[in-house]
Amino acid sequence: MDYFLSEEQQMIxxxxxxxxxxxxxxxxxxxDETEEYPRDILNAIAKADLYGLYIPEAYGGFGGGCFxxxxxxxxxxxxxxxxxxxxxxxxxxxxxxxxxxxxxxxKKYLPRIASGEKLAAFALTEANAGSDASGIQTTxxxxxxxxxxxxxxxxxxxxxxxxxxxxxxxxxxxxxxxxATMFVVEDTDPGFSYGxxxxxxxxxxxxxRELIFxxxxxxxxxxxxxxxxxxxxxxxxxxxSRPGIAVLGVGLGQxxxxxxxxxxxxxxxxxxxxxxxQAVQHILADMAIQVEAARALVYSAAKHIDAHxxxxxxxxxMCKVFATDMAMKVATDAVQILAGYGYMxxxxxxxxxxxxxxxxxxxxxxxxxxxxxGQELNKEYTRAS
Amino acid sequence: xxxxxxxKQVPDAKDVRLDPKTNTLARDGVQSIMNPxxxxxxxxxxxxxxxxxxxxxxxxxxxxxxxxxxxxxVSCGADExxxxxxxxxxxxxxxxxxxTLSMAIRKLDDFDLILCGKQAIDGDTAQVGPGLAERLxxxxxxxxRKIRECDGKAMQVERLMDxxxxxxxxxxxxxxxxxxxxxxxxxxxxxxxxxxxxxEITVFNASDIxxxxxxxxxxxxxxxxxxxxxxxxxxxxxxxAGSADEQVAQLYEKLSPLL
Ligand SMILES: Cc1cc2nc3c(=O)[nH]c(=O)nc-3n(C[C@H](O)[C@H](O)[C@H](O)COP(=O)(O)OP(=O)(O)OC[C@H]3O[C@@H](n4cnc5c(N)ncnc54)[C@H](O)[C@@H]3O)c2cc1C
Numbered sequence: 001m002d003y004f005l006s007e008e009q010q011m012i013x014x015x016x017x018x019x020x021x022x023x024x025x026x027x028x029x030x031x032d033e034t035e036e037y038p039r040d041i042l043n044a045i046a047k048a049d050l051y052g053l054y055i056p057e058a059y060g061g062f063g064g065g066c067f068x069x070x071x072x073x074x075x076x077x078x079x080x081x082x083x084x085x086x087x088x089x090x091x092x093x094x095x096x097x098x099x100x101x102x103x104x105x106x107k108k109y110l111p112r113i114a115s116g117e118k119l120a121a122f123a124l125t126e127a128n129a130g131s132d133a134s135g136i137q138t139t140x141x142x143x144x145x146x147x148x149x150x151x152x153x154x155x156x157x158x159x160x161x162x163x164x165x166x167x168x169x170x171x172x173x174x175x176x177x178x179x180a181t182m183f184v185v186e187d188t189d190p191g192f193s194y195g196x197x198x199x200x201x202x203x204x205x206x207x208x209r210e211l212i213f214x215x216x217x218x219x220x221x222x223x224x225x226x227x228x229x230x231x232x233x234x235x236x237x238x239x240x241s242r243p244g245i246a247v248l249g250v251g252l253g254q255x256x257x258x259x260x261x262x263x264x265x266x267x268x269x270x271x272x273x274x275x276x277x278q279a280v281q282h283i284l285a286d287m288a289i290q291v292e293a294a295r296a297l298v299y300s301a302a303k304h305i306d307a308h309x310x311x312x313x314x315x316x317x318m319c320k321v322f323a324t325d326m327a328m329k330v331a332t333d334a335v336q337i338l339a340g341y342g343y344m345x346x347x348x349x350x351x352x353x354x355x356x357x358x359x360x361x362x363x364x365x366x367x368x369x370x371x372x373x374g375q376e377l378n379k380e381y382t383r384a385s
Numbered sequence: 386x387x388x389x390x391x392x393k394q395v396p397d398a399k400d401v402r403l404d405p406k407t408n409t410l411a412r413d414g415v416q417s418i419m420n421p422x423x424x425x426x427x428x429x430x431x432x433x434x435x436x437x438x439x440x441x442x443x444x445x446x447x448x449x450x451x452x453x454x455x456x457x458x459v460s461c462g463a464d465e466x467x468x469x470x471x472x473x474x475x476x477x478x479x480x481x482x483x484x485t486l487s488m489a490i491r492k493l494d495d496f497d498l499i500l501c502g503k504q505a506i507d508g509d510t511a512q513v514g515p516g517l518a519e520r521l522x523x524x525x526x527x528x529x530r531k532i533r534e535c536d537g538k539a540m541q542v543e544r545l546m547d548x549x550x551x552x553x554x555x556x557x558x559x560x561x562x563x564x565x566x567x568x569x570x571x572x573x574x575x576x577x578x579x580x581x582x583x584x585e586i587t588v589f590n591a592s593d594i595x596x597x598x599x600x601x602x603x604x605x606x607x608x609x610x611x612x613x614x615x616x617x618x619x620x621x622x623x624x625x626a627g628s629a630d631e632q633v634a635q636l637y638e639k640l641s642p643l644l
Contacts, residue, residue, distance in 0.1 A: 011578045018572050049575040062575065 001292060003299055005071070012068055015048050016075035024079030031082060031205035032351050035197075037161050038083045038205050045076075045087055046116020054091060055098065060111035065306035066240060070247040070298060077251025078258075081355040082203040084251065088244050089157040089206070092363075093120025095237040096166040096182050100225030109164055109184065121158035123167040123211050124234055126151065131368050133168075133234060138213060140169035140181060145220050147183060149213040152195070157362075159209035160194045163187045167211070168230045180230035184222045191216030202354035238363055239312035243302040245363045246319040249327030250298055252359070253291040256327075256334035256352045260284060263338050263347075274337075283337060287330045294323035314376040317369035324359035325366060331356040386439035386537070388430040389490060389499045391517070392423040392458060394451040395507040408613035410507065419454045422502025424461075426563050428570040429532065430500050431462030437535065440464045442493060446474060446485055452586055459581035460573035467493070471590040476603030479508070483516035485601060488594040490521065498540070499560040503528055514562035521560070526553055529561040 005013065023041045031038055045051060054069040055061025062068065069091060076084035094113045097105055112118040129135035138151025149169055156165075165185040172179040185192055195210025225233055261284055264275035274280050301319035305312045331353040335342040342349045360366045397416040404411040419427075430441045443458040445451050446469040455466040469489045477485060490496070499518075504511035511527070518525035530550060531543040537557070544551040545564050555561075573581075591601060599605060623639070625632040 007582070008579065011575060011582075015573060015575050015578065022572060044572060047574060048572055049577075 001296075003295075009068060009071055012050070012053065012064075012071045013075060016050060016072040017078075019044055019048060019050075020075045020079035024076060024083050028080035028083070028205075028348065028351070029345070031080065033345075035199075035204045037207050038080075038086060041083055042087060042116070042119075051087075051090065051116035052114025055094070055110050055114040059106055059114060061114040065302070066243050067299065067302040067306055070243055070302045073244055074247045074251040074254070074295075077248040078255040079251075080205070081248050081252050081352075081359070082205040084248050085157060085203045085206040085358075086161070088241075088248065089122070090116075090120045090162065091244065092122040092237065092241045093158065093162060093164060093166050095240050096122070096224050096233045097184065099236050099240065100182070100229060100233040101184075102225075104221070105184065105224065113164065118164050119158055119162040120164040120166065121156055121162040122237065123153040123156045123159075123165055125153060125155050127154050131365055133231065134177070136168060136170060136180065138167070138169040140171050140183060142171075142220070143217075146217045147220060147222065149183070149185070149191070149216040149218065151213050153211040153213075154195075155198065155208050155362075156211050157206055157208055159207060159211055160197070161207050165211065166224060167213075168234055169213075171227055171230075175228060177231055178228040181227045182224040182230045182233050183218060184224060185211075185213075185216065185218055189216055189218050201357060202351070203358050236312075239316045240305060242316040242320040242363055242369075243298055243305060245359055246294070246298045246301070246323035249323035249325075249356070249359050250291065250295045252327045252352055252356055253287070253294065253323075253330040256331045256349055257284070257287045257291055259347065259349050259352075260287065260334040260337040263341070267338075267341075280337060283333050287333050290326045290330055294319075294326045298323050313372055317364075317372040317376075320363070321366045321369045321373070324356075327356045327359050328353075386433060386437050386497045386535075387494060388433060388439060388441050389493065389496045390423070390427045390430045390441060390443045390458075390463070391486060391499065391501045391513070392427065392443055392445045392454065393420045393502075393505045393507075394418070394445065394447050394454045395420045395505055398506050403615060408615065417450065417454065419457060420502050420505045420507075422504060422506070422563065422565060424502075424570040425565050425567050426500040426502050427458055427461060427463065428568045429563055430498075431571075432568065433498070433532065433535070434462070434464075437537075439497075442467065442496075444469060444486065444489060444493075446470070446477075446482060446489070455586055456581040456584065457573065459584050460577035461571055462577060465587070466584065467587045467589060469589045469594065471601075473591045473596075473598060473601045476606060477601065478606035478608035479510050479512040479516055480607055481601055481603075481605035482513055483520050484605060485594070485596060486513070486517050487520035488596045489589050490517075492589060492594055495558070497537075497557045499523070499558070501560070501562045503562040503564050511562070514560060518560035524555050524559045526555055526559070526561045529563045530566040532561075532567075 023044055050072050052061030053064045057063040073084055073088055097109050113120050126136050140147045140149050166182055167185050168180050168182050170179055171181040191214045193212045195212055198208040264280055265273055267274045298319045301315040304315045334349040335353050338347055338349055341347050394417045396412055397418045400415050402411045434441050441463045442465045443463040444467045449470055451468055474485055501514040515525050526542055526544055528545040529542045530545040533541040539554055539556045541554050625635050
C-alpha cells in the first residue's frame with residue numbers, strides 16, 4: 001500500500017533496503033550461527049547516515065522522528081531482526097539524553113551517536129527488576145564531584161559493544177518513584193565492566209550482557225535531567241522507542257510473508273504449486289492482512305508520537321502489542337507453509353520464528369503494554385464523564 | 386587532487402537476452418545500471434578524495450537517460466557530473482568514443498588522475514581506457530587492483546596479473562583502469578541521495594566540446610559489424626552421479642579409452 005511518503009522518507013527506505021539486500025540478507029544465517037556482532041553492517045549503516053535519523057540537525061542528526069526511524073528499522077528487520085535490534089538499541093540508549101539531557105550533555109554525546117561513531121545502550125533491567133522497574137537495586141551516591149555507582153544491570157542490548165550507556169540507579173530510596181536518577185556511563189569509566197554474553201533463542205547476533213558497577217565513579221555532570229527524575233525519563237524513553245520495536249515486527253512479518261509466498265509458488269505437491277490450494281492461500285491472505293494492518297497502525301502511532309509528545313503512551317503500547325503479536329503469528333504461519341523445509345536452518349523462516357519471540361518480551365512485555373492501555377482507557381473515560 | 390571518473394550506463398547483465406533474429410542485445414524492458422567495474426573506479430576516486438582532499442568529477446557519454454546513473458554517482462560521493470550527450474555521438478565505436486571523451490575532458494579543468502573500469506560489461510572491449518589515455522597523452526596502467534601510495538606527483542599501483550601482480554610507479558597525471566578486487570563500492574548515503582536530487586548536471590553537446598563532426602558517432606567509427614552470431618556450443622557435457630567412489634569409477638571408464 002502507498003503511505004504517501006515524502007521524497008526524503010522514500011530515500012530513507014531506499015538506502016535501508018539496499019543495505020538490507022546487499023549486506024544483511026547474505027550474512028544473516030552466518031551471523032545467527034556464529035552469534036557475532038554485525039560490526040561491518042552497522043558501519044555501513046553509519047556511513048549511509050542512518051544512525052542520526054531521529055536526532056535533531058542541531059546535534060548532527062537528520063532531524064526526523066519516530067516515523068523516519070521506523071522506516072529504516074522496518075527494512076532492516078525484513079532482513080534480520082538481530083541486526084535491526086543492535087541498530088535500534090543505540091537509539092534506545094540515546095533517547096534519555098535527547099528527552100531529558102542538558103544542552104551540554106546533548107552536545108557532548110548526540111553528534112557522535114548520530115554519526116554512528118559511538119554506539120549507545122540503555123540499562124534499566126536487573127535480576128529483580130523486570131516488568132517492575134521499582135525493583136531496581138543499583139545505587140548511586142554523591143561523593144564530592146562524583147557519583148559512585150554500585151550494582152548489576154542484566155540483559156542489556158549492545159553491552160560490551162557500546163561506548164555510551166544510559167543507566168538508571170536509586171539515588172534516594174526513601175523518595176520512592178522520585179528516588180531514581182539516570183546517568184551517562186562511558187565504557188572507560190573506572191569500576192565499570194561487563195558480565196558474560198548471554199546465549200539466546202533468537203536475535204543471536206545482537207549482544208546481551210550484564211553491566212557491572214563496582215564503585216564506578218563518574219563526574220557529577222553526567223546526570224541526565226534532574227536528580228530524582230529517572231523513572232519519568234525511562235517512561236518517556238520507552239514511549240518513544242516502542243514504535244521502533246513494533247516496526248521490527250512489521251519488517252519481520254513482511255520478510256516471513258515474502259518467504260512464504262515465494263515458496264508456495266514453487267513447491268509442487270499433488271501435481272500443483274501449493275499456492276493453488278485454497279487452504280494455503282487463506283493462510284497467506286491472513287498473513288498479508290495482518291502485516292498491512294500492523295504497518296498502518298505503527299506508521300500512524302509513530303506520526304502521532306512525533307506530533308504529540310505529551311500523549312504518547314497509549315498509541316505507543318497499542319502498536320507494540322499489535323505488531324509484535326502479529327510478527328509471532330505470521331512467522332509461525334510462514335514455518336507452517338514451508339513445513340519441513342521451514343523447520344530447517346537452510347531456510348530463513350525458522351530463524352524469523354525464533355527472532356519474533358523477543359519482540360513480545362523486551363521494552364515491556366505485551367502484558368505490561370495491555371496494562372498501560374487499560375490504565376489509559378480508564379483515565380480517558382474518567383476525564384470524559 | 387582532481388580526479389575524473391569515466392562511467393557508462395549499461396544494460397543489467399541479470400536480464401540481458403539476445404534478440405534471436407538480429408542477434409543484437411534486446412534492450413526493451415531491460416534495466417540500466419552503472420557499469421559494475423566503473424562503480425569500483427568511482428569508489429576508489431572517492432576514497433582518494435577522502436584521504437587526500439580534492440574533487441571527483443564523473444563523466445559519461447550517453448543518452449539523456451544516463452542522468453539517473455550520474456545522480457547515483459553523486460549519492461556515492463562524486464562532486465560534479467558531466468553528461469556528454471548529442472545525437473551526433475550515436476553509433477560510436479571505441480575509437481569515436483575515446484575521441485569524444487577526450488574532447489570533453491579537455492574542456493574540464495586540469496586533472497591529476499583519470500579512473501575507468503577495466504571494461505564495460507556490454508561491449509567488453511576494454512579499449513576505451515587505454516584509448517583515452519593515448520588521446521590525452523598520459524601514462525596508462527590497466528587492471529589496477531590497489532593504489533598503494535600517492536605523493537601528489539606520482540602513484541604506486543599494483544597491476545593484477547594472471548600469476549601475481551606488478552608494482553608500478555606512475556607519474557601523474559595518469560589514467561588507470563581498475564578491477565573489482567580494488568575495493569568494495571559503498572552503498573549510497575542519505576545525505577548523498579539528497580545532494581544528488583538537487584545537483585545540476587552539466588551537459589556537453591558536440592559543439593560544446595568543439596568536436597570535428599567527421600570523427601563522431603557512426604561516421605567517425607572505423608569498426609564495421611559484419612555479422613553477429615552466437616557461437617555453436619561444441620564439446621559434450623556429462624554429469625556424473627553417485628558417491629565419490631562411484632563417480633571416480635565412471636570417470637575412469639570414460640577416460641580410459643583415451644589413455
Ligand atoms: C534479549 C533481551 C534484550 C533486552 N535488552 C534490554 C535492554 O537493552 N535494556 C534493558 O533495560 N532491558 C533489556 N531487556 C529486559 C526486558 O526489557 C525484560 O526482560 C522485560 O521488561 C520483562 O522483564 P522480565 O523478563 O523480568 O519478566 P517478568 O517481569 O518477570 O515477567 C514475567 C511474566 O509475568 C508477566 N507480568 C509481570 N508483571 C505483570 C503484571 N503486573 N501484569 C501482568 N503480567 C505481568 C509478564 O508479562 C511475563 O509474562 C532485554 C531482555 C531480553 C530478553
